[in-house]
Amino acid sequence: MQSDSTNQIQSFDSVSHFKSLDLGKKLILNQYFEPEYGYGWKIIVENLIKNLTPFKFQLDSIDDSFGILNVQFTLLTQSHEIAILREIHKSLTDSRSTCATCGDLLSKYHASIGRLPKCNNCFKKGVGGTGTWLDKY
Ligand SMILES: [Zn+2]
Numbered sequence: 611m612q613s614d615s616t617n618q619i620q621s622f623d624s625v626s627h628f629k630s631l632d633l634g635k636k637l638i639l640n641q642y643f644e645p646e647y648g649y650g651w652k653i654i655v656e657n658l659i660k661n662l663t664p665f666k667f668q669l670d671s672i673d674d675s676f677g678i679l680n681v682q683f684t685l686l687t688q689s690h691e692i693a694i695l696r697e698i699h700k701s702l703t704d705s706r707s708t709c710a711t712c713g714d715l716l717s718k719y720h721a722s723i724g725r726l727p728k729c730n731n732c733f734k735k736g737v738g739g740t741g742t743w744l745d746k747y
Pocket of ligand 1: 712713
């Protein structure tokens with residue numbers, strides 16, 4: 611992790627980041643949609659949205675509950691159900707092997723439920739808090 615990116619990491623705002631993404635014309639957001647994820651997963655979310663724009667469905671939430679990228683959605687039609695699920699599952703899998711704080715790839719697959727994956731650098735430096743729900747308070 612670059613030390614000059616610590617500021618970017620700590621000032622990262624997932625709501626602003628998500629607003630900057632091109633959702634295309636088919637993707638619908640739930641009226642209560644409020645994305646919540648760290649700087650480290652922004653590329654995963656960018657790729658997810660890019661791959662989902664061809665499909666018509668409603669995105670209900672994207673957050674980092676349970677230590678994974680947790681994506682909830684509502685199908686509006688039965689078409690493309692498998693393709694949508696495949697993209698969402700890929701983002702979930704990617705989030706388990708990506709530091710949620712800085713975005714570095716982890717050497718080990720993260721399997722701790724309820725704690726965000728974190729690389730050794732971020733862990734040693736204490737960047738990004740504890741990686742648990744306690745960080746929200
Ligand atoms: Zn990291």
